Amino acid sequence: MIDLKKVSITDLKGVGDSRKEALNELGIESVYDLITYFPFRYDDYRLTDLQEAEHEEKVTVQGVLFSEPSVRWFGKKKSKMTVRLDIEGVAISASWFNQAYLKSKMQQGQTIVVSGKWDRHKLHITVDRTFMSPQEQQTQVGRLEPVYSISSRVKMNYLRKLIHEAFMQYKDEIVEVLPGYICEQYRLRPRAQAMYDLHFPQDQKHLYQARRRMIYEELLLYELKIMWLKKINRTEYQGLSHTFSRTQLDEFIQKLTFPLTGAQQRVVEEILTDLQSPTQMNRLLQGDVGSGKTVVAGIALYANFLSGYQGAMMVPTEILADQHYASLCALLEPYGLQIVKLTGNMKVKEKREVLGKIQMGMADIIVGTHALIQEKVIYRQLGLVITDEQHRFGVKQRAQLREKGEVPDVLFMTATPIPRTLAITVFGEMDVSTIDEMPAGREPIDTYWVKKDMWSRIVSFIAKECEKGRQAYVICPLIEESEKLDLQNAHDVFEQLTTSLAPIRVGLLHGRMTAIEKEEVMGCFEQNEVQVLVSTTVVEVGVNVPNATVMVIYDADRFGLAQLHQLRGRVGRGGGTSTCVLVADPKSESGNERMRVMTETTDGFEISRRDLEFRGPGDFLGVQQSGLPQFKVADLTRDFKILEIARTDASTIVADDRFSESKEMKRLWEYLHAENLIEKNFD
């Protein structure tokens, strides 16, 4: 057997250096790349029954020419040619634009096939494709024709021929990777056949079967990879077994100012079980904004402390570091824990002091930005790392810590509720805990969508709320093309509000202020010295000021649903009714739709489901950081059912001890090898 991934396309007839280069530009290097360069759609050249065709539908018909073609010229280049066709006794007309050269090839009495747009009223076809010769008609009509993405250097017909050629030459080298029992169980086409049919399907049925087979294969292989990672994680990555006094921990939980919600209790148990087990924890904690993840983190950190280890909380921004530092101090200092903060922009002297404390074990909990895992930081004994609002504390970061001899348990927290579809795929190698219940007594947030010309009424509404002692956020979007404009936008709103709201105090927060300036403004807002905070999106993540009850989002249609939901979650935290006002004159239908979704529901999971629907999975998570696999045939939103089946099958296979030896599984095993998973080499 030849490995087609290693056979260069230059091994195909007629592919020389320049063709090779052109194909490389499309990402096609090996014969394998070529045969898996699947069409993105198919043009349908099956014959149509005109009786049933709709007006303006695309049709393909066979007919006999019964008039001389007549050509009209418009200037030198433009022309329109018309003929009359007899289609099973019905006379219709057909016309071609700018293809007058066809005239010489046409003879009365000749049978031709044309494809184009049908005008039912005029009994007329505007032709865009003609099949003149019987040979063309025989080989091309009645088929689904593959359409590929091409370039100026690689033409459609050439690519079709080349792919066909590749199959003729190498079809027998395409190996089956799926074990026989699976193919039988789901009646899946053999791999080579399915691949061929995806390019050149005889009919819709063949296409459907080919797709089904390839989607399953893609998803099974992907799930196998994930499951294998998980298994390695479990068996090879020995972590720390935390041991702590449960009584002491329960006492701590009991003394919280509120009882935990059922969901919080459940996820706490899941996390504690992970802490106690010798396997390194790799867990995702997801919960809507305001669902109370911080206190769960606090409990985990306390258990970690009781076990004698240091803990770290890693966050993406300085503001968030401040917030978490403050809430963890409030929560844990009474129990004698030493908490320090470590961020990138601290003064050298201050930083040195903190680093010293960490190294000597005088710091029990370190809150900070990515500075936390940099080389200079020497931990005493790191038992738990929690990351907030960062999708991935990647393999790399973990490897970095391992090199320093640290094998902490890792907990990822995110407020972007990820629909199950994606969670089990993207975060498949992690365990997932979900807080799906809000603390009691939360008032719903009334959400309104208003046009910009209502601005003065919004201003008076803000004034009224502030007079009642409440506070408000006014968010202005980041406009990507122009940083200046953002600031202008926020500045304008700030100045306008300062004037019209006086003596109510207004603050301004934006991304290009220094950390100290930001801290100062945030501090004033937290202390209610400033009642209205005008801000670009820096408040997006994690900020907690319970007294704020108004969230105004200016140009709201510039935000995505997830972001809008996050922003809205900044209010409704202190009891009492809160209000979110979306100010927008959307120019697009999708903008309108997003505003509608926001006014219809406050459920983060529902919003995220709708968001996924709008955007598709790649966009949903942001392609770079998503770690989403690039599937060739499968589509995670569409093929979720197959994904679940593949997932179950993959876990059965990985759990089977004979996986590595069984002859039937040999190909699958080799696949995992080829992906370097078995060597544990994932950096």
Ligand code: ADP
């Ligand atoms: P998030 O999940 O967005 O990080 P937080 O942890 O910031 O949410 O919690 C939001 C607010 O809810 C905080 O003020 C917190 O003290 C409060 N809270 C958390 N859990 C409960 C609970 N079980 N009962 C009442 N209030 C709670």
Ligand code: MG
């Ligand atoms: Mg939070």
